[in-house]
Each structure stands twice: as C-alpha cells, then as structure tokens.
Amino acid sequence: MADVIIVGDGGHSKVVRECLEQQGVDTIIGVLDNKYTSYEKLGAQFRAPFDDFEQYKKDTVLWFIAIGDNRARAGVAAKLGDVAYATIIHPTAIVSKAATIEPGSVIMPLAVVQPDSVIGAHTIINTGAIVEHDVIISEAAHVSPRATVTGGVKIGAGVHVGASAVVNPGLDLGAYSVIGAGAVVVGDTEAGMTYVGVPARKLDIV
Numbered sequence: 001m002a003d004v005i006i007v008g009d010g011g012h013s014k015v016v017r018e019c020l021e022q023q024g025v026d027t028i029i030g031v032l033d034n035k036y037t038s039y040e041k042l043g044a045q046f047r048a049p050f051d052d053f054e055q056y057k058k059d060t061v062l063w064f065i066a067i068g069d070n071r072a073r074a075g076v077a078a079k080l081g082d083v084a085y086a087t088i089i090h091p092t093a094i095v096s097k098a099a100t101i102e103p104g105s106v107i108m109p110l111a112v113v114q115p116d117s118v119i120g121a122h123t124i125i126n127t128g129a130i131v132e133h134d135v136i137i138s139e140a141a142h143v144s145p146r147a148t149v150t151g152g153v154k155i156g157a158g159v160h161v162g163a164s165a166v167v168n169p170g171l172d173l174g175a176y177s178v179i180g181a182g183a184v185v186v187g188d189t190e191a192g193m194t195y196v197g198v199p200a201r202k203l204d205i206v
C-alpha cells in the first residue's frame with residue numbers, strides 16, 4: 001500500500017482515480033494541477049499547483065500522470081525526473097501474466113492485454129481496448145476506448161489510436177502518429193502524421 005500523488009485534474013484524471021481506487025492497493029493523497037493557485041485540503045486529500053511539485057517528492061510516494069494528451073503527459077514525466085510511478089490496472093481488465101505493464105501506465109475497465117505484449121511507461125490502454133499478443137508499445141501512447149491492436153504491432157512513443165480503430169497485424173506506427181476514430185490501419189504510419197478512414201489514409205496537410 002503506497003501513497004500516490006496524481007498529476008492532472010481533468011476528465012482523464014477522474015477515470016484514473018476511479019481505477020486506482022477500485023484497484024484497492026494504493027491511496028491517493030493529493031492532486032497537483034496548475035488550476036490550483038495554492039495548497040488546499042479536500043477531505044483526506046490535498047490539491048496544489050503542479051509547479052510546486054518538488055516539495056512533494058518523497059521516497060515513500062508514488063506518482064501518476066493523469067493527463068490525456070500524450071505530448072503533455074510525456075512533458076510532465078520529463079519535468080518530474082527520477083520519481084517512482086504507480087501502475088494502475090482496473091480489476092475488470094484482463095492482463096496476461098506474460099505481458100509487461102511499465103510504471104505510470106493505466107489499463108482501464110474491460111481492457112485486454114495479451115501474452116508477450118509490452119505496454120510502455122505512461123501509456124493509456126483505455127476502456128474496453130484490446131491489445132493482442134506480441135504488441136510492443138513505447139512510452140506515452142494512448143489506445144482509446146474499444147480500439148483493437150492486433151498481434152505483433154509496434155506502436156511508437158506518443159501514438160494515439162482513436163476510439164474503435166483497428167490496427168492490422170504486424171504494422172509499425174511511427175512516433176506521435178494519430179489514428180482517427182473508427183479507422184482501419186492497413187499499412188505502417190509515418191511519425192507525426194494523422195490517418196483516418198477505412199482503409200486508413202493519411203490526412204492531407206494544409
């Protein structure tokens with residue numbers, strides 16, 4: 001049982017906190033977000049500005065960055081430096097014993113992660129998403145609700161797979177590429193590019 005500080009107090013944070021509470025292992029002691037201008041107590045927890053994070057660093061505390069935007073999440077991880085992170089797995093998620101979930105990641109309700117897959121640090125496997133066998137996900141990625149990543153896919157850092165999208169087997173998604181909601185990805189994606197539709201095509205850059 002560890003004390004956890006959550007960074008971020010938006011919609012994604014609400015869901016993360018619910019997952020952590022239902023996991024029933026660790027206890028949230030506070031939430032940092034720059035929407036707060038000073039330290040305040042809220043029941044058994046505190047709220048405080050994120051910019052004050054240095055004063056909350058302790059060997060006994062775990063952190064969790066609950067910010068939905070992939071670049072922002074990665075940026076906060078870089079700022080926080082060498083802290084320890086919680087790993088959050090909702091009790092209804094099915095995670096293979098042969099899968100690896102790196103710290104700072106969350107596996108949301110009803111998600112599935114199959115054998116020999118690796119979920120990199122600060123990654124979100126959102127509600128009902130499926131990550132099949134042998135999928136390697138780098139850090140700060142997001143597989144959105146009900147998306148399906150089929151076997152042997154490689155997902156680069158910061159990739160966002162939109163809700164209900166499908167990624168065909170063995171593909172390689174370049175860092176920070178974005179897959180639109182409902183897309184079916186049939187080829188590798190270029191870093192930083194956005195793909196939509198069935199089959200998925202690169203969006204023209206204006």
Ligand SMILES: CC(=O)SCCNC(=O)CCNC(=O)[C@H](O)C(C)(C)COP(=O)(O)OP(=O)(O)OC[C@H]1O[C@@H](n2cnc3c(N)ncnc32)[C@H](O)[C@@H]1OP(=O)(O)O
Pocket residue numbers: 126144145161162163178179180181182183194195196197203
């Ligand atoms: C818990 C949660 O809520 S997790 C949240 C998960 N979020 C998602 O799944 C959202 C994923 N995001 C999307 O699908 C977005 O629409 C994106 C990223 C693909 C595109 O967003 P933008 O860059 O803002 O593009 P924009 O909305 O201007 O659309 C550009 C064009 O692509 C089309 N388009 C946008 N999204 C899609 C899509 N998912 N499928 C097909 N076409 C699309 C638009 O109709 C538009 O076409 P047009 O130029 O012919 O008019």
